[in-house]
Amino acid sequence: MGIEIQARRSTKIEWTDQTWNPVVGCHLISSGCKNCYAKSMHTRHFGNPKQPKYIKPFEEVVTWEDELETPYQWKEVKRVFVCSMSDLFNKDVPTEFIHKVFDVMNATPHYYQILTKRSERLKELAPELTWTPNIWAGVTVENGDHLNRIDHLRDVPASIRFISFEPLIGELGKVNLQGIHWAIAGGESGGSLKSLRRLNRDWVDLLREQCDEGGVAFFFKQWGRKEFNPDQSDPTIPAKGEKEKKDEKTSKGGHLIDGISYWTFPEFPTYYPDVALREELYKLEETISNSTKEFTQSWVSIGESLSIIKERMEGLGSGKLYWQAYLGVNSFQEYCKTRLQLSRETATQMRQAFEIIRGLKPELLINGAEQIPSYTKLRKLGPHQDMIIKNPGKYEEIVEHAFDETPRSKFNSEVNKRFKKRNKAKAKPAHHEQADSKYSKAIDASDWDKYIELIKTDLSSKLIPTLEDEFESLLEQLKSMLSETVSSE
């Protein structure tokens, strides 16, 4: 597996991190739809003006153009279940809209899981769609009557082809798993106990054996209800009155088979929406690596490479999403530390020093290398870089001293003098001053895990229990915003 996805699960669906619903509404098509989760959710929200997506009846399929923007806004690389509230290949979804959904998937670095029962339409449209390696195609097979959906799936050129045997409501018998990478299985869970169709342990065992033999990753999601679980002491069964958690601790009816959890994912290729950019970033990283390890080039090439890397990443949009997608890290800080073995401070000083030369004396970069001072001299100007470059006339004298023979200590005191007033005025933002010292420490160390933990500890006792998930999600967003601020420094 190329990338390790670390996103926090924002849905209770165990095999994904996030749902994305550019289409809402569907029609029952086969026996697996009887207790359709999307329909019951839709019915719950139907007509609620605060939930405009559910303003039409479930049977009226609606496409939402605005939703096409959403994947660009997520801050982390995620596994995304496409159309959990519908079926992307429903006959009422216009082909042009399916193309638009694919355009978004092609352009963003998430890993998309499309699951359909309309396998004929999937097969029919597959040749005209662009199957970048981050798009996984899947079909639902609820019993042996629908094995032909797998034959349709086999013709789809997706990097991962998967089958959801959920709700598994009937015997499957021998399943042809040729060309299939992943199988999810689970019992029926939505609806009253009376209306649910019991998951049979033998069906699960037979399927798991076939996956084992065929080298297909097997994900056993849940038994559906405690009553269907052959092991009533399964520790992953939620306690009475408790809801299942968004981690491996519990699931609907529990999910262990003979005490073992089978939450297995297939291996999948890493996806970079812009391969040329990825190549460029790797070349720049190689330059930095050569310069730091072999001293074959001056610090200027490191500063230049870092500057370009930062510009490219910021050009893609802020946040850790693209740092994760292209470089496997969450921020500039982590990139420097883990991939370059450089402290963020040193890396930032080199980058800023390069940018100062590029902004004020670009001619030195072409043929004046011997006049370039050490970055340790220029670093004093780093924090004032923007104002100096924007207004070089005003700072002419100080700029000249950065490039002449003025000794570093004298130069430093001149810079201190020149910018003293401004620094004083800048001091620390008011909220830092007012924050408790425990918060200040975390802020000063940019330790956002600690910072979030402090907020949690201080506020969780005051929280209404039903809002816990919302609160957690808001804290996650805050954490990524804070990391983003640091990474863009």
Ligand code: SF4
């Ligand atoms: S295909 Fe899926 S979303 Fe559509 S009705 Fe059936 S179960 Fe519900």
